[in-house]
Amino acid sequence: MEKVFGTSYLVADITKMHGGAQKAVYKIDCTNGFSCVLYVWDMTMNYFQEEITNNHLHAQSFGSDLFELNNKYLIEHSIRTPALYDLNKERIRYSFDYALVEYVAGQTAEAYFTHSDSRVKDNVFQQLGEMITGMHANERSIYGKPHHSGNNTEPCHLLQLEHAKIQLSYASEYMDGIRENQTKLLDTLLELESSIKPRSRYGFIHGELGPNHVLVTPALEPYLIDIEGAEFFDIEHEHSFLEFRFEEFYRYLKNDKLDPNRMLFYKFHHHISLIAAGLKLIHRGYPDQQLARNIADYHTVCALRFVEG
Template sequence: MDLTVLAREAFGGGRRLAGVERLRGGSKKGVHRLLFEDGGTAVAYVWSAAENHWPGADEPADDADPLAHASGLGLFEAAHRRLTALGVRTPRVHLLDGSRTGHPADIAVVEDVTGSGGENLEALLERDPRAAEPVLARLADTLRVLGEDRAPGWGKLALLDNGGVSRGSSPAQLVLERALADLAEAAGRDDRIAAARGRLADGLHARAAAVAPRDGGYGLVHGELGPDHVLVDAAGEPVLIDIEGLMHFDVEWEHVFLRIRFGDQYPNLGGTEGLDRHRLDLYGLAIRLSLVAGPLCLLDGDFPHRAAMRAIAEYNLTAALALVE
C-alpha cells in the first residue's frame, strides 16, 4: 500500500515521505512507521481485511457484542475522543480518514511516541524495573480515572455513544457464553483441553452461578491492557494504544487481564481491593480460555509471529487446567 498520498494529507506538501517501516504487532490492523526526510516520524494505522489476521475478518463487525473483536476506525475514534476528554494520554491524532477515496482502507495517522524519545512499557520493565515504578504509579491513576467513568449499561463506546444497547443480560452472562465458545474452540484444537472439557465447563458454570447482580453502573475498561499496549513518552507518561476495545464493562474484566500480564508488578496498579471476587474468579478462568482459543485460531491462518502465539496458548492452557484441578 502506497502511503505517500496519506502522508501528504496528514502533513501537507512541506514534508516528504522517505520510507515506511512495518511495526511488529497488530493482529487486527496494520501498523506502519512513516519516515520523513526531515527526520520526523509518525505512525499509520491501517484497517483492512488484508491487515486482519483473525478468521472471519471479512464479516461485518458486531458492535452489539462487547466481546467481539474490536477493530475499525469508528471504534478508534470514539475511544480516542473519550480518553482525551478524560485527560488520559494516547497518541495524538494527525489524520482520520474513513472515506476510502484515496486508499482502499480506513486510516489513522498518529503521533509516533516511541520514535520521539519514548519506549514500550514492556521493554522498560525488562530493562529497568525501578525506572518503571513512577510510570506504573501514573498508570494506576489512569486506571482509577477509567474505573470512575461509569455508565448504566455495558458495551463498546461507539455503540453506547450513539444510543445503542449491547446484547446480553449482564457482562457475566456474556463472559460465560464466550468462555464456553472458547472452550469448544480450544477443545477442537488441543487434546488436553478436550480431555478436561467437562471439568472446565463445570468450573465456568459454578463461577457464573456465584456472581450477583451489579448496582452502580460499569466503568471504562481497555480490555487488553498489558504492558505491550502501554507506551511511555519522553516525559515518563503512560500512553495507551490499541484502544479500539475501550468499553463500559465490569472493571474486574480489566483487572484479571492486568494481573495476568503484569505479574509481580500488578500490586503497583492498585490490586483487587474493592473488586468482586466472584467476578474475578469467573473472568480469571474465562480469560485463560480466551488466551488459549484466540492464539490457536490465529495459527489457523497466516499470522506471522507464530512461535509467540504458540507460547501464549501453551502458557494459558496450563494455567486454565490448574484452575480446575
C-alpha cells in the same frame, strides 16, 4: 502526508511496526524530521476476520470507527493516548480505512519490568496505576461503547460466558488436555458464573491492557495504544487480565474494591479465550508462530489448574 500536513512533509522512510492481529501499523519518517504512524484497518490482513464476520466479540475491537470514538473519549478524559491527526474512511482509492496518528517515541511498559533503576520502575508503574484508576472511575449505568445508549438486555458477564463456551469448544478440537477435561472446564465456568451477583455500575476499561499496549516515553509518561476495544464494562474484566499480564508489577495497579467472584470468573474466561486465540493465530498464519504457540500452551496450563484446584 502533503494533504494533511503540508508540502514540507516529504516522506523519507516507511517502516512496518509490530501491529498486532487486527490492524497493520507503519512508522512514517519525513525529510524535515517529523514522524507519525499510519494505521491500516484492512480486513484481509485481520487474523480474526471470521469472528468479525460472525459478529462475535472481536467485532467489538476492530475498526476505525471504534478507534475514533475511543480516541476522542480518552483524550477528553485526560487519559494519555496518541493523538489522531487524520482519519480517511472514504474508500475511494483503497478498500480500507486508514489514519495518521501521533508517533510516541519510547518503549513498551514490558521493557521496564527489567529496568535497572527501581525508582524508574516505581515512577512508570505508579503513573500507570493512577491512569488506570482514573479511567475506571469513569462510570455509568449501562455497559458498552461510549456512544451506546438504552438499556442492556442482560448482565455483561453473560456475554463473556457465551464467548468462553465457543472458545472452549474450539480449543478442545486441537488441545488434548482441553479435550480430555472439556466437561470439567465447562462445569467450572458455570460454577464461577453462578456466584456473580447483579450490578448496575460499569467503569471504562481498555479491554486488552497488557504491557505491550502501554508505550512509555523517555520522560516516563505512559500512553495507551490499541484502544479499539475500550468500553464500559465490569472493571474486574480488566483487572483479572492485568493481574497475569503484569505479574509482580500488578501491585502498582491493583484495586482493593473488586468483586472476588467476578475476578475469578473473568480470569478463567481469559485463560480459555487466549488458548483459542493462540490456536487461531497459529492456524491463520500469524508471523510469530512461536508466540502464538506459547500463548496457547501457557493458558492451557492455567485453565487446567482451575480444574485441578
